[in-house]
Amino acid sequence: MRFLVVDDSATMRRIIVNSLDRIGYQDVVEADDGASALSKFAEGGINFIITDWNMPQMSGLDFARNVRARADGASTPILMVTTRSAREDILAAVEAGVNNYVLKPFTPPVLKEKIDAVLSVSAAA
Amino acid sequence: MAHPAQSHDDVLHATDTALRLVNQALGDLGTAEGLARVAVPMAEKGAHGSGSLLQLASTLLRAYAEVASLLDRIKQSRGILQEAQDARLEQMNKKLSAVTTATEMAATGMLDGLDRAIAVVTELEQEAEESQDLVRHARYTALREELYGVMTFIQFQDITSQQLGYAAAVITDTEKRLEQLTGIFEPFAADVTAVTGNSVPHSAPKHFDPNAVADKTDSQAFADSLFGR
Numbered sequence: 001m002r003f004l005v006v007d008d009s010a011t012m013r014r015i016i017v018n019s020l021d022r023i024g025y026q027d028v029v030e031a032d033d034g035a036s037a038l039s040k041f042a043e044g045g046i047n048f049i050i051t052d053w054n055m056p057q058m059s060g061l062d063f064a065r066n067v068r069a070r071a072d073g074a075s076t077p078i079l080m081v082t083t084r085s086a087r088e089d090i091l092a093a094v095e096a097g098v099n100n101y102v103l104k105p106f107t108p109p110v111l112k113e114k115i116d117a118v119l120s121v122s123a124a125a
Numbered sequence: 126m127a128h129p130a131q132s133h134d135d136v137l138h139a140t141d142t143a144l145r146l147v148n149q150a151l152g153d154l155g156t157a158e159g160l161a162r163v164a165v166p167m168a169e170k171g172a173h174g175s176g177s178l179l180q181l182a183s184t185l186l187r188a189y190a191e192v193a194s195l196l197d198r199i200k201q202s203r204g205i206l207q208e209a210q211d212a213r214l215e216q217m218n219k220k221l222s223a224v225t226t227a228t229e230m231a232a233t234g235m236l237d238g239l240d241r242a243i244a245v246v247t248e249l250e251q252e253a254e255e256s257q258d259l260v261r262h263a264r265y266t267a268l269r270e271e272l273y274g275v276m277t278f279i280q281f282q283d284i285t286s287q288q289l290g291y292a293a294a295v296i297t298d299t300e301k302r303l304e305q306l307t308g309i310f311e312p313f314a315a316d317v318t319a320v321t322g323n324s325v326p327h328s329a330p331k332h333f334d335p336n337a338v339a340d341k342t343d344s345q346a347f348a349d350s351l352f353g354r
Contacts, residue, residue: 100348
């Protein structure tokens with residue numbers, strides 16, 4: 001399974017990549033904002049997206065909307081990992097087509113729990 | 126018209142005093158008594174009465190002198206605001222940026238060190254496994270988990286940098302507001318946009334979260350309830 005990890009913070013990308021490695025996922029592509037993530041997604045082969053919200057150029061929310069607008073992105077799982085905790089933000093993420101939501105700071109077990117939850121729903125659909 | 130020997134406080138105090146004097150003079154002209162001092166002699170002596178005209182001219186000259194003095198003070202005040210805007214705020218923004226860079230470098234250094242430490246511990250763990258030393262193996266496994274745990278705490282750097290980003294945006298916004306304010310102080314500035322109040326800086330870039338350090342327990346529970354965990 002190939003992950004696309006999108007975060008403008010190199011530190012956060014590294015922590016997410018390390019966490020994924022720890023829970024058994026080594027195939028990871030990285031991007032530092034929504035715009036470059038969209039280009040990498042368009043190249044194909046991405047099975048799961050983990051994205052931050054607050055990024056320059058294109059936010060994670062706009063990135064999610066753009067992915068959902070694509071024929072090949074309609075069913076790709078999207079997990080949002082962000083500091084944005086306001087209820088209206090979480091609702092906006094739901095409307096944008098995000099499949100699950102993790103607030104920073106998170107632990108690898110929480111990340112695994114969310115990934116498993118999203119994958120189980122996707123498998124059932 | 127600068128007076129370098131005067132302190133900022135002196136100039137601001139003098140501006141305040143000048144404003145009070147002008148206000149008083151205008152107030153005098155605006156009252157019935159003040160108006161009477163000018164208008165009654167004019168009525169008594171007729172429209173061509175030279176005494177009332179001289180009195181009016183004298184009053185206008187006094188008012189003009191007060192306004193000229195006020196403008197002078199305002200120019201000096203503008204200089205002070207400009208100085209604060211250009212020097213202190215810019216310096217503060219640079220410091221915040223430097224702190225963000227320093228925390229990023231420190232976080233990268235810590236992650237590098239943790240990566241190396243985890244690699245060594247994993248190696249020792251494998252050696253213990255090969256030699257069937259279960260106690261040592263369990264200790265190395267526990268140590269590796271601790272190191273991974275420390276790694277997740279480095280997320281503080283991202284949260285901190287978002288807060289610093291917000292602080293920098295507030296400073297940038299303050300700079301713009303001061304710029305607007307000093308523009309208002311420019312003589313004959315008629316088309317200056319009014320400074321308006323906003324709780325969030327209108328000029329702020331949007332790639333940070335001003336509430337990045339808030340308690341998120343309830344929010345995560347809310348998200349879980351929406352997404353079904």
